[in-house]
Amino acid sequence: MLEFSSHKNHRNPSGRAWALQAIKNIEADYNRSADTHLIKLNIPKLTKAGIDLYLKDESTHPSGSLKHRLARSLILYGICNGWIREGMPIVESSSGSTAISEAYFARLIGNPFIAIAPKATATGKIREIEALGGEVHLVEPYQIYSEAERLAKELGGHYVDQFTYAERATDWRGNNNIAQSLFSQMELERFPAPKWIVMSAGTGGTSATIGRYIRLHTEDYSKTQLCVVDPENSVFHEYYRNRDPQIVRNKPSLIEGIGRPRVEPSFMPDVIDRMIDIPDAASIATIRWLEGVILRKCGGSTGTNLYGALALAKEMMENDQEGSIVTLICDSGERYLDTLYNDDWVVSKNLDLLPYMHKLIDFAEIDGI
Incomplete structure (x- = not known):
């Protein structure tokens, strides 16, 4: 049994003085923190086709994600x-x-x-x-x-x-939420209003924030669409299609932090323009490929995001469309050295990364994405 020492004000019905100091502590921490970087990936084939791909690096927050x-x-x-x-x-x-x-x-x-x-x-x-x-x-x-x-x-x-x-806890209208930060950082780019923002869903809170923000600022972002990517063994994509809130999965997602075995109350399907299922092997192969591009390890959800973004880029190339795509680095790959970056673990999960690695390494053969 866990035991915690009771503070004398634990049951204080108001506790206004403590709340004020707690909020000040959080705001001071926020004031010490800079915004996260927006990284432009250098992929010559995409650049030549008039497609710019960006990663907003959320792993640089003080708590790492x-x-x-x-x-x-x-x-x-x-x-x-x-x-x-x-x-x-x-x-x-x-x-x-x-x-x-x-x-x-x-x-x-x-x-x-x-x-x-x-x-x-x-x-x-x-x-x-x-x-x-x-x-x-x-x-x-x-x-x-x-x-x-x-x-x-x-x-x-x-x-x-x-x-x-x-x-509901995040102020999606402004207050330096992730959508406001992302769009402000895009203002001086070749295509400042992204054609696609790609996001994976765990709680659904971030996709809800981005989707609502786009609608609030429709005049500026009328052509921006939100694509949510879903890993294996997650209910979100099926719920997006049929709106059955009773869907459940008994097997957990291998991509930690995203995908859920049940429909979560924070998931808002009506602010999403499109969803794509991403195989777990594709997500893991993508973060290993990405390490060679940016010389850093990223978490599995980043692979899910980026693979979905590359799939959309391929569609844009096929349709002779230009524009920008923005997705996220959600956390550092250092947290997954014993799983996603461990070859024995990958084999134990019966995952074959090679087909996806070949397509990613040689972007000219990316047709299978």
Whole structure:
């Protein structure tokens, strides 16, 4: 049984003074942080065809991933709603990156943090959560929701529940959300209004933010479309097609952080223009290929994003279309050295990367994408 020392103000019905200081701590941390970079990939075949491809590098956040923005919003949302108070344990169900970022902010405001994660979560992620002062409980994938809710209730804590609150905790209208940042960084490029933004979905919060922002600024981005890419063993693409909220999958996605076994409340299909299924082998092959291009390792969801972006670029070339495509580096590949970058692990999952690697290495043979 987990035990936490009760703070004298833990049950304070107001706690305004603590909340004010906690918010100041988070805002000060934000003020110390620069925006993430937008990297233009040098792929001669695309450039010659009038297609520019960009990666927004979210791995440079202090907690190392795209989820830093979400975690900040979720923790602020909890504080401002009066749900998170001084000394209160913060509990989350997460496959890793969100938990790492929430552990970062929990430490910043002085609250204990507990992550309920699937047993297959990469050990690198577990180490990062623990290094930030958090605890990790590993359970079966289908148990993460109920166990997080149970533990938060038992400890008198707050269950953040990213899968419900991601789309509403983030201010999609502005406030330096990822969409506003991305579009502002594109202003001086050859094609400033992207033809496509490509995003994978975990909670669905980021795709909801981008899709809503595009619609809010339709006059500027009327031709910009949002494509959401989905890994194997995820329900989102099927739900996008048939809108059946009861769909479930019993097998977890190998691409941690994206794809879900059930339809999450934060997933907003009506702001999405298109969805594409991406094979797991293609995602993993793409991050290995990308390492040779940018000399850095990236996480699996980045491979899913980029493979989808390349598929759209191929379509644009076939249709003699010019324009820009923007997608994301979601986190660093250093978290996946024992899985996605481990050849023995890849073999154990019966994945064949070679067909995709050949197409990616020789872009002239990319017709199979």
